Amino acid sequence: MGIDFGGSGIKGALIDTETGELTTERYRIPTPEPSTPEAVAETIRQLTEHFNYKGRMGVAFPAAVQAGIIQTAANIDKSWIGKDAPAILEEKTGCDTIIINDADAAGLAEMRFGHGRDLKGVGMIVTVGSGLGTALFTNGVLMPNTELGHIYYKDKIAEKWASDATRKKKDLSWKKWAKRFGKYLHYMEQLFYPELIIIGGGASKKFNKYEKYLHKVRTRILPAYLQNHAGIIGAAIEAKETEHKQEEEPQKAQPAE
Ligand code: BGC
Numbered sequence: 001m002g003i004d005f006g007g008s009g010i011k012g013a014l015i016d017t018e019t020g021e022l023t024t025e026r027y028r029i030p031t032p033e034p035s036t037p038e039a040v041a042e043t044i045r046q047l048t049e050h051f052n053y054k055g056r057m058g059v060a061f062p063a064a065v066q067a068g069i070i071q072t073a074a075n076i077d078k079s080w081i082g083k084d085a086p087a088i089l090e091e092k093t094g095c096d097t098i099i100i101n102d103a104d105a106a107g108l109a110e111m112r113f114g115h116g117r118d119l120k121g122v123g124m125i126v127t128v129g130s131g132l133g134t135a136l137f138t139n140g141v142l143m144p145n146t147e148l149g150h151i152y153y154k155d156k157i158a159e160k161w162a163s164d165a166t167r168k169k170k171d172l173s174w175k176k177w178a179k180r181f182g183k184y185l186h187y188m189e190q191l192f193y194p195e196l197i198i199i200g201g202g203a204s205k206k207f208n209k210y211e212k213y214l215h216k217v218r219t220r221i222l223p224a225y226l227q228n229h230a231g232i233i234g235a236a237i238e239a240k241e242t243e244h245k246q247e248e249e250p251q252k253a254q255p256a257e
Helices: 037-050 085-093 103-114 159-160 166-170 175-194 202-214 227-248
Strands: 002-005 009-013 025-028 057-061 098-102 124-129 132-138 141-143 197-198 220-223
Touching: 002 037, 002 103, 002 124, 002 227, 009 037, 009 227, 025 037, 037 085, 057 085, 057 103, 057 227, 098 103, 098 227, 103 124, 103 132, 103 141, 103 159, 103 197, 103 202, 103 227, 124 175, 124 202, 132 175, 159 166, 159 175, 175 197, 175 202, 197 202, 197 227, 202 220, 202 227
Parallel strands: 002 057, 057 098, 124 197, 197 220
Antiparallel strands: 002 009, 009 025, 124 132, 132 141
16 A cells, blocks of 8 residues: 655555556545644554554655654644654554655656666656655666755755745746746756656656746756656555565574573
């Protein structure tokens, strides 16, 4: 099972990790306000109950994540910082849980089953929603937790200036917003020289509204093939693949009596 914890909704589905297809309808519950660990864990429990699911699950988080510990909380309740998310979710749901950054999850899915398939060189995913999330790949291998939505563009934090949430809050036209987003993408291409930029998140479905305003970016840009299912699918892929790694881990030697 894959779950995507977003700024406005927490979404889940059962996934066939061999094909990247959803084997159930996607189910969405609005993100609780405030999005505290207790409230989010309860929402995720409701998702597992909806699917009557007890197996292993991957949860995509809008945060930098190291060994299951939440490191940042730009768009979620600050009390997540320092928390062991898999432990909290396992206790609440009874499901064996791994977590991954949401943009990394979306990127994994696109690299495996979407437009990044067989891509040689550097691929970049930018998810556009409540924040700006990024994922970087070289020959399909992820460098996790790039937080390039938090980079300063001129004197502004990029995601505060060019996210979809800002477009809605400031009631910017697609053209006005895309001018900002295009500048951000151009800045990214000057830093990383990717072969391809994939746009994920909610804005991936609206690509035709702003594609024409991104002409200053020289890199090929495509909307996520998996649209905003990419996060759910990538979280499930990560759960499946790390399961084998855990099985392969050698047992710790027992101390001699
Ligand atoms: C977070 C990232 C996340 C992005 C998209 C940012 O505010 O810091 O970890 O990937 O939002 O949700």
